[in-house]
Amino acid sequence: MHHFENEEKIIQGISGSPGICIGKSYLVDKEGVDVVEKYSISEKDLKREVGRFKTAVKNAKNELSSIIEGIPEELREHAYILETHLVLHKDKMLYGKTIETIEKELINSEWALKKVVSNIKIIFRDIEDTYLKDRVTDIVQVADRIMRNLTGAKSESISEIDKRVVLVAHDLSPADTSQIKLERIKGFVTDLGGKASHTSIIARTLGIPSVLGLDMATRDIKNDEIIVVDGSAGLVIINPSDETLAKYEVRKQRYEAYRANILRTSHVTATTVDDFAVEVMGNIELAEEVVSVKDNGGDGIGLFRTEFSYMSRSSYPAEEELFEQYKDIVELMAPNPVTIRTLDINGDKALSYESSVNEENPALGLRAIRFCLKRKDVFMTQLRAILRAAAFGNVRILFPMISSCEEICEAKKLLKQAGDELEHENIPCNTNIEVGIMIEIPSAVIMADSLADVVDYFSIGTNDLVQYTLAIDRGNKNVAHLYNSLHPAVLRMIKQVVDVGKAKNVKVCMCGEMAGDPFNIPILIGLGLTELSMTPQNIPEVKTIIRELNQKECEKFLEDVFTKTIVADIQKLLQDRFGSLIANGYA
Template sequence: MLTLKGKSVFSGISIGPLALFHRNTISTAVRPIESVEVELARFQKAREEAMSQLKDLYVKAVDKVGEEQAAVFEVHQMMLDDDDYVEGIETRIRDERMNAEAAVDQTAQELAEMFRSMEDAYMQARAADVLDISRRVEQQLSGGPGIDFSNYDQVIIAADDLAPSETLQLDTDKILGFVTSAGSTNSHTAILARTLGIAAVVSTGTQLHNDVDGMMAVIDGTTGDVYINPDEETLALMKKKQKEEELRLTALEQVRGVPTVTKDGKKINLFANIGNPGNLPQVLANDAEGIGLFRSEFLYLESSNYPTEDQQFEAYKQAAEALEGKTVVIRTLDIGADKKVDYFDLDPEENPAMGMRAIRICLSRVDLFKTQLRALLRASAFGKIAIMFPMIISVWEVQQSKKILDEVRRELDAKGIAYDKDMEVGIMVETPAAAVMSEELAKEVDFFSIGSNDLTQYTLAIDRQQTKLDTFFDPHHPAVLKLIQMTIENGHKAGIWVGICGELGADLTLTETFLRMGVDELSVSPPSVLPLREKVRSLDLSK
């Protein structure tokens, strides 16, 4: 048995024979040429041929996987049409008297290298696109298409990496899974596997050869392990796991419509986080008990000017009505840091995460803040809205925000406009300062919602976007957990409820810890709702 470890891109388990992916071999070696004109003409003909293939592929792919996934073939056409690419090849043919195959290959390698050296992982993965279009041209130069990829049937495909066009030419209904030695979780193969729900493990680092062709293999997408020629024990184990995985999905259906309560009777509110009203169907489909975090930024980010009070009112009202009396916690605008909007005219900052953002903008630009508060209050007449202020570090900020809210209430009273007089007002606890000051802050508000993402980043002084810092980053760092515990205790002392709305809330390994701390509410992304409810219902805190 051979065990490989890679990165899982879809958490299914598949068992079946391996099929080594055979690519049609092409020689791109430099060889002497007859004439520059002949090579230029060969290249142009091959390029045109490749272009027309891509047009066909695009049409086919739209049918098969939809426009969004098919768009890669449109991009490929543009790449093939790019002046730098074409000139790079033609210059090599003309100036270095290079054969077309070698000229295409060398130009492609150069561009691929440019992408590989870029900072972000998505762009790095685009090197595969350059190589893919070039391989298509090279294929034409060496005499046209070869193996028909759609013949693979009921197998797990093993390859070094699959080009997007190769993946899409496979008959994916018949493919059990993918395992690739290279590739990234951002590659087209990975994205496609996720879309189609096929078990896939990439980047195993081990190149497979012909001798494994036809061997039995197991892909465990839950761990990223791949077993080739598994022994009976492993095979039995994985078959069991595969069945369990299927059962798990069925089991989740069992916890639909039941309360989120532990075996010993501790009940919590299980809410969902959403980014815009488009997510409302997901909230309902996943049976969330309310919305614990409605990020209002979308209204600002999706607009090219300040959204009007009425535009905001409509969006908030829509959420309040859709939830039919269940709580909808709306966070006031959290622009700034990584969320920028040009019409806000914010000055460039050295350190935007610690700069002009969220409540700091609202308290500096009261008119802007009042517009949002008015829209929120008006919408509160149509359901159960609660509002919370982000990025709080001091009691003063909360008092000031409440004062402005009171002014808006009085304005509405004067005009006889209805709103919910009992609307709850809370704050995000997402700075170490707020957690440390939670005893004082609790006296000012109706609830706390702990934003674990920012709380972690600010407590550990680690930028979440910096993958190079992964070694130093501990998502369960005791400092963060202590601050959370302290916040919950201080909230309860003042008689207010405390929830968690960051990623930690969905971390099933921490659910028991949070429940023991006494958390009253967890708010997670809609797909995490049912797994979390199942987890809570399996716990017994009396033990």
């Protein structure tokens, strides 16, 4: 599909993270599928076409050689994978097969290469071992470099981009996103991904505007084009007119001014006009993000996701490594609390070295506490590291995916065992810490009254709770629009948990995406939640809104909400009553 030169075009996606940016597009097209053109080659041009392919391979090899030469001597050992890539360029299955395909089918090099790589991908798709299966990425990377040399596209990796651009990608893996250097990227847009996908969570943490689930962004947007990304509204404008540019420039400045203003007051505790105090905390994934929580005025860390240190490596991390990392975070945050959630792997964060898990339906599979109770060695290592870090500040432990009383009792038994071991070994630790569970499975909501007897606090994880309650995969863009935390069923579930908490004197927090969306705050305050944890960048705005609210009024408002049976009515109610207050936050 072509859009005419200079014709403004708006494409709608899903808001990944708020904010506006205007900049030049930079296509990171890993698949290359939609970009590659197919055309036939005549017999007489065949030799020249094969020559063109050989030259591209030679240039790709030279490029890689100079990258390897640029690596300092002492790090050469780690460059072995690049040496392997070098050999792969001339591999029969890639090099030989592509030439053979050009000659046999009389087609252009790009198409032949693409075809050969697709076939290789199919072979690898059936491999069960996740680590070996992932080796296909080595082949794809080599093929990508050859492809770039064929098409003449620039060959920069995300970490190498040296101008401020807007990334346009088919999809960004957590590893890709972690490579993004903030000062180089203004924002990003992707074909895949939903509002609560891992990519969008990281985008919000980075604090850059992003739009996801655009479907055809990598096809519709050309390289080096001026585009407008409206992360708040979830849309992208290609070829913006001068008027559009001017309009968005104003909105961008207004949004940034608003952000700066709320940041100034964010370090003070948020209390409603009728003195109802709410602790507003940050969700983090990396130790570096503690700074972001502090800068944004967070009252602590309500959710520290510990998966990251288990990813992008070839074996499980050691206790000492985890301890050092947790200790850093705990010390930086003291005396404020740090809620450490134990390992929640699988689901959308599969470990490449845990090859025993290869599931049809990982969201309902061996993940989180289920995995940890099965792999007690892995679990104990983490529990020990957490208890040791607890000696250095205010630590709370949080067990994910609890669906029954047995699981929490078993987890607590292991926690006690870890503490006893450490004390026996005379290793400094603190075993007197608050123990909580994530309420994210409907069965935990229903059993909340019983679970309340064995824990110190509940933390409602709305991302999964919504997913499991409504049976919607939040990463699937075909159904992502049905994923709504304001669904009356979800609100009723949350109310049930909060009510149990009040009756049993167990603190109830919320740490899902729902807590960070300004639109939901009147409802959460009305429910009486006293602790909310969110992406650090949302803290100032949420605090600002809390200060404008009256808790008693919100409670009354909630009675109206519960008379509504459809999401749209609830949204309208919120819009009518609090719309102007919340709208300040949107550009």
